[in-house]
Amino acid sequence: MKNGTLNNMYWLVKREFWEHRGGFLWAPVITGGIFLLLNLMGIITAEVFGASRGIQIGNAGGLKVIINKMDAGDLDKVGLMLDLSMYSAMSMIAIVMGFVVMFYCLGALYDDRRDRSILFWKSLPVSDLSTVLSKVISATVLAPLIAIIVSVLAGIAQLLMMAITLSFHGVNLWHLLAQAHPFRVIANMIGHLPLYLLFALPSVGWFLLCSAWARTKPFLWAVTLPVLAGTLVSWFDLMGPLDLSSNWFWRHVILRMLVSVFPGSNLVYGSSKLTADGDNPLAFVDLAQTYRILTLPEMWIGVAIGAALIAAAVWFRRWRDDS
Amino acid sequence: MNPVITANGLGKRYKSSTALDNVNFQIAPGRIVGLIGPNGAGKTTALKAILGLTDFSGELNVLGFDPRKQRDKLMGEVCFIADVAVLPRWLKVSEAIDFVAAVHPRFDRTKCEAFLTRTRLQPNQRVRQMSKGMIVQLHLALVMAIDARLLILDEPTLGLDILYRKQFYQSLLEDYFDEDKTIIVTTHQVEEVEHILTDLMFIRDGKVVLDTDMEAVGERYIEVMVNADQADAARALKPLDERQVFGKSIFLFDGVARSTLEALGETRRPSVSDLFVATMKGTYA
Numbered sequence: 001m002k003n004g005t006l007n008n009m010y011w012l013v014k015r016e017f018w019e020h021r022g023g024f025l026w027a028p029v030i031t032g033g034i035f036l037l038l039n040l041m042g043i044i045t046a047e048v049f050g051a052s053r054g055i056q057i058g059n060a061g062g063l064k065v066i067i068n069k070m071d072a073g074d075l076d077k078v079g080l081m082l083d084l085s086m087y088s089a090m091s092m093i094a095i096v097m098g099f100v101v102m103f104y105c106l107g108a109l110y111d112d113r114r115d116r117s118i119l120f121w122k123s124l125p126v127s128d129l130s131t132v133l134s135k136v137i138s139a140t141v142l143a144p145l146i147a148i149i150v151s152v153l154a155g156i157a158q159l160l161m162m163a164i165t166l167s168f169h170g171v172n173l174w175h176l177l178a179q180a181h182p183f184r185v186i187a188n189m190i191g192h193l194p195l196y197l198l199f200a201l202p203s204v205g206w207f208l209l210c211s212a213w214a215r216t217k218p219f220l221w222a223v224t225l226p227v228l229a230g231t232l233v234s235w236f237d238l239m240g241p242l243d244l245s246s247n248w249f250w251r252h253v254i255l256r257m258l259v260s261v262f263p264g265s266n267l268v269y270g271s272s273k274l275t276a277d278g279d280n281p282l283a284f285v286d287l288a289q290t291y292r293i294l295t296l297p298e299m300w301i302g303v304a305i306g307a308a309l310i311a312a313a314v315w316f317r318r319w320r321d322d323s
Numbered sequence: 324m325n326p327v328i329t330a331n332g333l334g335k336r337y338k339s340s341t342a343l344d345n346v347n348f349q350i351a352p353g354r355i356v357g358l359i360g361p362n363g364a365g366k367t368t369a370l371k372a373i374l375g376l377t378d379f380s381g382e383l384n385v386l387g388f389d390p391r392k393q394r395d396k397l398m399g400e401v402c403f404i405a406d407v408a409v410l411p412r413w414l415k416v417s418e419a420i421d422f423v424a425a426v427h428p429r430f431d432r433t434k435c436e437a438f439l440t441r442t443r444l445q446p447n448q449r450v451r452q453m454s455k456g457m458i459v460q461l462h463l464a465l466v467m468a469i470d471a472r473l474l475i476l477d478e479p480t481l482g483l484d485i486l487y488r489k490q491f492y493q494s495l496l497e498d499y500f501d502e503d504k505t506i507i508v509t510t511h512q513v514e515e516v517e518h519i520l521t522d523l524m525f526i527r528d529g530k531v532v533l534d535t536d537m538e539a540v541g542e543r544y545i546e547v548m549v550n551a552d553q554a555d556a557a558r559a560l561k562p563l564d565e566r567q568v569f570g571k572s573i574f575l576f577d578g579v580a581r582s583t584l585e586a587l588g589e590t591r592r593p594s595v596s597d598l599f600v601a602t603m604k605g606t607y608a
Contacts, residue, residue, distance in 0.1 A: 011425040019413050117411035120462075122376060123403040124426055127395040318394075321377040 008126060012134030013142055016108075020138070023100040028147045031096040032154035035089050039158060043165050079179035083282055085162050086155035086185045091264065093154065097147040098262030101139045101200070105207035105261070106218045108135040109317055128318040132208065136310055139204050140197040144263065148189050155185060184286070191287040196263050198299065201306025203260035209309045212316035223258065230254040256302055266293055325387075327352050327473055327505045328373060332381035335368050335529075342368040343379065344529035350522070352472070353502040354536075357516055358509045359595070360526035361603055366509045369526065370477050373507075374403055386472055399428060402471040404462050406478035412451040416444050416461060423465050435468035438498070456487035463491060467499045474499070476508040480515070488512070492519055513596045523595065525602055532602060546593040547574050547584045557587050564601035575601050 017024055109132065112118040121131065159182055167173040210222040230250050237246035251269075259265050267284060283289055293299050328350040335343040342365045350356055360366050371377040375390030375397060383390060388397040410419070416439070424432045442460045450458055459479065466474065480488040496519055500506060510516055523540060525533035535543070549557045554572045558565070560583070562574035575593050576584060584590050593601075 008426050011422055015418075015422055018415075018418050019411070112411065115412065116405070116409045119376075119403070119405040119409045120411065123374075123398060123401075124423065125395055125399040125428070126426055319378060321371070 005130070008130055009134055009137070012126065012130060013137055016134060016138035017142060020100075020104055023104055024138075024143050024146050027096050027100050028093045028150040031093050032089065032150050032157075035092045036154060036157055036161070039089075039161060043161065047165075047168075078176065079181060080282060082159055082162055082176065082180035083182075083185055086159050086180070086182065087282070087285070089154040089158040090151040090185075090189060093147050093151045094263040097143060098265075101143050101204070101261045102207060103219075104143065105135070105139050105204050106211050106222055108139070109208055109212035109313060110214060110218045113320070113322065129314050132212075132310060132314045132317055135208060136204060139208075139261075140200055141193070144193055144196050147263075148193065151189055152186050155189075156182060188285050188287055188290075192263065192290060195266060195290055195293070198303050199266040199269075199293070200260050200263075202256045202302045202309065203258060203306075205306040205309025205313065206257045207261070208313040209316070212313040212320060215322060226254045226257045252298060260302075266290070269293070325352075326350060327354075327386060328507075329384045330381070331383075333369070333372060333383055334380040335365075335372060335377065336380075341529045343372070345381070346526075346529070346531050348524065348531055348534055350505060350507065352505050354521045355500065355506045355508065355519055356522040356524055357513070357520040357595070358507055358524050358526060359513060359599055360509075361607070364526045365529040366526055367477055368529075370475055370507070370509065374398075374401065374475060400471055401473045401475065402466045402469050403475045404459075404466055404477070404479045406481045410450045410458055410462055412449070414450050415446070416448050417446040419461065419465060423469075427469055429470040430465075431468045431470065435464050438464035438467060438494075456483050459483060459487060459491060463494060467494065472504060474504065474506045476506065476510075478510055479508065480510065480512065488515055492516065495519075513599055514594070517595045520595075525599065527603060540595075540598070541592040543578055544593050544598055545576050545579065545581060545584050545590050546597065547576065547588045547590050548572075549574055549588040553587050560584075564597070564604070 112121060159177070159180060163173055163176045163180070166176055206226075207218075207222055210218045210225075214221045230246070230253070233249045234246040255265075255269075260269075267290065326349040328348070330346055330348050333343050333346040334341070344365075346365075346369065358366050358369065368377065372379040372383060373385050373390060375394035378391065385397060386400050388394075388400075390397055420432065420435055423435075424430050439461070442457065442464070444453070444457060444461055444464075450461070453461070463479075480491050483491070492515065495506070508516055508520075520537055522536045523533060524531060544563075547557065548568075549572050551570065551572065557572065557574045560574075560576060560579050562576050564575040566573050571588075574587075575597060581590060
């Protein structure tokens with residue numbers, strides 16, 4: 001087993017985790033913690049204010065009455081609200097993770113060139129292809145996997161917090177929880193991982209390429225080049241001689257290059273062509289819906305371009321000579 | 324035995340300068356080669372070419388590999404310490420050992436740990452908490468535990484105090500070097516490596532100006548201390564260099580018969596640094 005390709009890849013990814021423990025692990029944990037804390041503070045505030053104003057819906061059994069009077073459709077809405085509260089905890093972590101992955105990719109092939117520790121890494125019998133792939137895996141599998149695990153835990157905590165609060169007001173806790181769909185929410189999150197990998201590839205590839213290529217300030221290059229290109233296209237569009245669709249360019253090129261690292265950006269991207277069916281407003285995050293993006297050719301063109309950008313990053317990693 | 328490194332017409336051009344100009348050399352196994360040259364002479368470029376870190380023109384064979392195409396395989400047989408402090412600052416001692424042990428087939432973990440017990444390094448210590456000397460100790464411990472056939476040292480002791488420097492070369496000789504291994508070292512502190520070198524290579528403006536073993540140096544180059552009355556006779560023999568010490572002149576000769584020189588005064592083998600200074604005269608002029 002020692003020194004097999006898989007074994008090497010495991011250690012390379014582990015190496016990335018050692019270096020970026022703060023971003024990969026602590027950033028989602030702290031975000032989740034802050035989110036839960038803020039919610040807890042909000043709930044306490046509401047309870048205290050409610051008590052001082054004499055609007056004690058709970059003690060009077062008001063809420064219980066309301067819920068008991070609800071029909072099945074209204075109960076769905078309670079479940080929806082609870083699902084939404086789970087997703088909200090997760091979405092905060094997803095946004096933070098998007099930033100983590102973006103800055104991770106921008107530094108992944110640049111930081112060690114800047115501090116010259118690349119000379120140490122390059123003195124080991126590890127190919128540049130493996131090195132770059134380990135960074136792709138760290139960005140598209142490891143980071144989201146940790147974020148998802150933390151998200152699921154935070155989501156469950158959030159759900160329990162909401163349900164327990166409501167149960168103080170006379171509503172049966174299990175009755176409430178039965179209305180929510182925690183397993184569906186969790187399945188949606190975990191099932192989203194392969195989709196994220198594919199959708200984020202053009203962004204990850206572009207950032208890694210900038211990271212491997214830029215002599216200084218990869219962030220500046222990574223952002224200004226596409227924005228400049230987009231602005232030029234918009235300007236030509238405005239001037240009118242060429243029939244360019246600047247909207248198309250911004251949407252399919254610039255945004256895919258820069259924004260695709262943010263989990264959930266694929267939901268927005270596919271939404272114009274892939275309308276959700278059913279009357280569940282949260283259906284658009286269900287796997288049956290999200291995976292329909294795989295039917296779009298744009299998606300696969302993006303994957304191909306992402307792979308090409310990563311190949312270019314490998315080439316620069318091999319031959320960039322500035323250490 | 325097959326040479327470890329064979330270079331034929333090795334060249335490297337940067338935009339505004341030539342770093343290596345059609346260089347040819349061979350390095351045999353079991354040698355310790357000092358690659359010595361002034362700043363910007365092309366030493367580091369030559370080492371980078373050998374390690375496959377840079378592109379070049381001409382032919383270069385290192386341990387049977389082409390460094391441009393087979394770098395990954397080559398690095399299984401070659402170790403490399405660039406000047407100090409290139410270990411990543413976030414790395415812990417234990418992580419460094421674990422990682423190298425996992426990816427390097429020739430790494431001997433117990434050997435590495437044995438080296439480290441002789442230092443003050445702690446497993447949980449990060450590189451950023453270490454002094455320059457400690458970083459080099461860690462790097463050296465990692466490298467010495469790798470059974471490599473070629474070790475390349477580029478200014479390995481730059482910025483270290485004299486205790487660390489002495490210890491560095493001593494460990495290298497006592498615990499690492501044997502007849503199957505080859506070491507190439509570049510340094511400006513020539514006096515410190517002089518006694519361990521078996522071969523000497525001077526490089527200047529991208530060209531190898533001297534490539535010889537240390538015994539030949541003693542035969543070819545002779546220093547003579549001459550009294551003032553015989554100085555003119557000595558100058559007539561076209562010395563490489565002349566300097567004054569205590570009213571006497573010291574001349575450095577290249578390829579003049581020892582018997583001739585002994586008639587002029589006391590002869591001795593020149594130090595590598597004196598030889599270097601004489602050879603490189605006018606480099607920065």
